[in-house]
Amino acid sequence: MGKNVPNFHIVKKLETQSAKRKTMMITVVYFLFGCTWIVVTDFVARSVSGENVEAFMFSVTKGIIYVCITAVLIYGLVYSALRKLMNSELRLTESEALFHTIFDQSPIGVAIIQDIPGKMTNKVFSRINPMFGQITGRDETELKATEWDAITHPEDLGKARDLFEKLKLGEIERYTLENRCMKPDGSINWVEQTVTPLNIYDNSTACSYLALVRDIHERKTTLDTLREVERSKSVLLSNLPGMAYRCKYDPEWTMLFVSEGCFSLTGYTPKMLIGNRNLSFKELIVPRYRDYLEEEWKKALVEKKQFQAEYEILTAEGQTKWVLEMGQIIFDENNLVEALEGILIDITARKEQERMLKYFGVHDPLTGLYNRRHLEELLGAYELTGDKVNRALAVLRFKKLNSLSLAYGYQFSENLLRELASSLSVLTGKSCRLFQVSFERMAFYITGYDKTEYLSEFCGRIRNLREIESVLELTGCGIGVLELDEWDCDAAEAIKNASIAAEQTVNGEGSGSCFFTEDLRGKVIRGARIKAILLEAAFTENDDTLYLEYQPLLDLKTNKIAGLEALARLRDEKLGVISPAEFIPLAEEMQLILPLGQKIIRLAFGLMNRLEKSGYGDVQVNVNISGIQLIQEDFTDGLIRMAQKSEVNLKNLVLEITESVLSDNYEAVNERLGRIKTFGVRVAIDDFGTGYSSLARARELNADYLKIDKCFVDNLLTLSSDETIVGDIISMAHRMGHCVVAEGVEDERQYQYLKEHGCDYIQGYYFSRALAPEKVMELIKGVNSLTVAKIREVSRKREQPLSERF
Numbered sequence: 001m002g003k004n005v006p007n008f009h010i011v012k013k014l015e016t017q018s019a020k021r022k023t024m025m026i027t028v029v030y031f032l033f034g035c036t037w038i039v040v041t042d043f044v045a046r047s048v049s050g051e052n053v054e055a056f057m058f059s060v061t062k063g064i065i066y067v068c069i070t071a072v073l074i075y076g077l078v079y080s081a082l083r084k085l086m087n088s089e090l091r092l093t094e095s096e097a098l099f100h101t102i103f104d105q106s107p108i109g110v111a112i113i114q115d116i117p118g119k120m121t122n123k124v125f126s127r128i129n130p131m132f133g134q135i136t137g138r139d140e141t142e143l144k145a146t147e148w149d150a151i152t153h154p155e156d157l158g159k160a161r162d163l164f165e166k167l168k169l170g171e172i173e174r175y176t177l178e179n180r181c182m183k184p185d186g187s188i189n190w191v192e193q194t195v196t197p198l199n200i201y202d203n204s205t206a207c208s209y210l211a212l213v214r215d216i217h218e219r220k221t222t223l224d225t226l227r228e229v230e231r232s233k234s235v236l237l238s239n240l241p242g243m244a245y246r247c248k249y250d251p252e253w254t255m256l257f258v259s260e261g262c263f264s265l266t267g268y269t270p271k272m273l274i275g276n277r278n279l280s281f282k283e284l285i286v287p288r289y290r291d292y293l294e295e296e297w298k299k300a301l302v303e304k305k306q307f308q309a310e311y312e313i314l315t316a317e318g319q320t321k322w323v324l325e326m327g328q329i330i331f332d333e334n335n336l337v338e339a340l341e342g343i344l345i346d347i348t349a350r351k352e353q354e355r356m357l358k359y360f361g362v363h364d365p366l367t368g369l370y371n372r373r374h375l376e377e378l379l380g381a382y383e384l385t386g387d388k389v390n391r392a393l394a395v396l397r398f399k400k401l402n403s404l405s406l407a408y409g410y411q412f413s414e415n416l417l418r419e420l421a422s423s424l425s426v427l428t429g430k431s432c433r434l435f436q437v438s439f440e441r442m443a444f445y446i447t448g449y450d451k452t453e454y455l456s457e458f459c460g461r462i463r464n465l466r467e468i469e470s471v472l473e474l475t476g477c478g479i480g481v482l483e484l485d486e487w488d489c490d491a492a493e494a495i496k497n498a499s500i501a502a503e504q505t506v507n508g509e510g511s512g513s514c515f516f517t518e519d520l521r522g523k524v525i526r527g528a529r530i531k532a533i534l535l536e537a538a539f540t541e542n543d544d545t546l547y548l549e550y551q552p553l554l555d556l557k558t559n560k561i562a563g564l565e566a567l568a569r570l571r572d573e574k575l576g577v578i579s580p581a582e583f584i585p586l587a588e589e590m591q592l593i594l595p596l597g598q599k600i601i602r603l604a605f606g607l608m609n610r611l612e613k614s615g616y617g618d619v620q621v622n623v624n625i626s627g628i629q630l631i632q633e634d635f636t637d638g639l640i641r642m643a644q645k646s647e648v649n650l651k652n653l654v655l656e657i658t659e660s661v662l663s664d665n666y667e668a669v670n671e672r673l674g675r676i677k678t679f680g681v682r683v684a685i686d687d688f689g690t691g692y693s694s695l696a697r698a699r700e701l702n703a704d705y706l707k708i709d710k711c712f713v714d715n716l717l718t719l720s721s722d723e724t725i726v727g728d729i730i731s732m733a734h735r736m737g738h739c740v741v742a743e744g745v746e747d748e749r750q751y752q753y754l755k756e757h758g759c760d761y762i763q764g765y766y767f768s769r770a771l772a773p774e775k776v777m778e779l780i781k782g783v784n785s786l787t788v789a790k791i792r793e794v795s796r797k798r799e800q801p802l803s804e805r806f
Helices: 008-049 053-105 130-136 140-144 154-168 217-239 261-266 287-303 348-362 372-385 401-408 410-427 452-463 466-474 491-506 518-539 580-589 593-613 635-646 659-664 666-677 710-717 726-735 748-756 773-783 788-795
Strands: 109-115 123-128 175-182 188-198 207-215 242-247 255-258 307-314 320-331 337-346 391-398 432-438 441-447 477-483 513-515 546-555 560-572 576-578 620-624 653-658 682-688 705-708 739-743 761-763
Touching: 008 053, 109 130, 109 188, 123 140, 130 140, 130 188, 130 207, 154 175, 154 188, 188 217, 242 261, 287 307, 287 320, 320 348, 348 372, 372 432, 372 441, 372 491, 391 410, 391 452, 391 491, 401 410, 410 432, 410 441, 410 452, 410 466, 441 452, 441 491, 452 466, 452 477, 452 513, 477 491, 491 513, 491 518, 518 560, 518 580, 518 593, 546 593, 546 620, 546 773, 560 580, 560 593, 560 761, 560 773, 580 593, 593 620, 593 635, 593 773, 620 682, 635 666, 653 659, 653 666, 659 666, 659 682, 666 682, 682 739, 705 726, 710 726, 710 739, 710 748, 726 739, 726 748
Parallel strands: 477 513, 560 620, 620 653, 653 682, 682 705, 705 739, 739 761
Antiparallel strands: 109 123, 109 207, 175 188, 188 207, 242 255, 242 337, 307 320, 320 337, 391 441, 391 477, 432 441, 546 560, 546 761, 560 576
């Protein structure tokens, strides 16, 4: 579109020379023509008139002089005219060149638009400059084939058309509009266009308009960004749980700007603080923080770092609020402090939460007493002081509290604890503090006492508190005392040891209170060792610390071994063999009954498999199970899976449960036993006669065997045949379809009585104590292969246990 600009100085010189040449040619022609004309006309006139030669020459001379004069005049006039004409053309050329230069090099887009009458939207481009093409993203050819409306964003088209229509109708002289221009690649460019009529005098019927277009995309983007920043700032300031500020660095912190959040934070409007109009910001600060804040700002100034501090302010309502201030120092070009800027955030809720967390970190939420954590901190801190005073822990254990919760609800138990805490607090003082160490335990931390007798007296004072005397009895309170200086133990162990002493009183081994002693310490150590053994035995597959011994059941009709009761044993290198009476309660406490029970069943299945392969498949194996095992939903399915894996016949398995298990939920347990029996498993009720069911429900029991408790068998040695009820139990059990096993048979007289009264099986030391698997296999082989004559011979060796006579 651009054109070369000529050198107008050279052009002007050339045009001048050309004008002179053309004028000279015209003048010479005129001169020659004029002279010729005068000579010819005068010669003709002389010939006609007969004038003399002198007159003729005079006339010719006069004419030539005239021609010369007029030629000079003509030269000047023609030259002047040609010069003006050429200057006009030169100026026109200059103007055109200047127009092209400005048009092509203009920093804004310029376009001449023609609007065809009768077609309002057909605004076509007749001429455009390069910048217009650059702004719209199209070249001249594309634009001349495109209408103006086609490059305008649809959302801006309506307004652009309305303004253009008003311009056409003469309602406005021009218009300026910011709108979006659509580029060929689909991108958008913001432009500012000014449109005005263009008066061109030609014969065209189309109206022309001049459009000036400026690229404002960067400006619009910047403005949009600024608006978004301003909007975000406004949203932030309006939702800020506090206020933003700008203030002077003076003693009063004179405010120059305060955001609207000031009112909700302080109760004062921004106007009241700006310029210290009603009060200064310093007056809002709680006095004890003012000097501290001044020092912190000075540090920030010296170190040129951000300022941050938490402090309290006074609101217009007289309340105090916690605020977090984060600010910075603004320096001018001379590195002098110009102002302070920052924000204040309301952190009252957070501070309250911190206070509550701190409180509940050392207090029990139910009773408000100090908790176990705080007690342990105190005990640990004492070791660092180096003080030497007598110290003791008195732990109160409320054994029945859980039972009360189940019977009357936790609200009832919680109210009891609050009452206990309130009443026991009267015994506290500087040297005696009360702690809630667990739901069922409280502890007194006593310091500075003289003698041990004081501790006994103190326990008596607890027992004699009339306000809670009945509550202490109701909750089953036991008191355990530990003198800390006598035992080298940490805080946690001290609390545990005092709790152990309290347990002794609860279990009836103390008279109201019990001191932790060396004997109790031994029990604790032994108990801890057994617990460790149980854990290993429960979860280690090949561990042999848990093993089984088997006590035979002798069939009194055939004098052969009909069954074996599997009895769990626990052994340790240090403790030796541990009695079930000792480790079973600990297993229950540690909730290891289920994994230990499964291991016992697997071991029993191992012997069953061995018996069957040895030809003694008719010998049954009795396994004791607990109520916890029985009530498990998957117990039966798990039992079947283990039997299939061990390849044993469930018909040779007898499950023994104590009669006390039935007392918890007779119907559910009996139903579960019935389902187990459908798989061929047999059921024996152990310790029969000691539980609540007794003979009343014996007929309903899904059981095959009733095992008479040892206490009834023992009575056979002290009571006469008429006084004992063992025979009646045997007779009644038989009528109800149950077989009878007598436990604890240790004497010939017991054996004879049971045999005479039709007892089916006996079990006890009279026949055999519990034996290892190898020994019991030998015994079965020896006993079950005897003839009747041999059995009678052996039975006469009454001085030995029956199993040792073979």
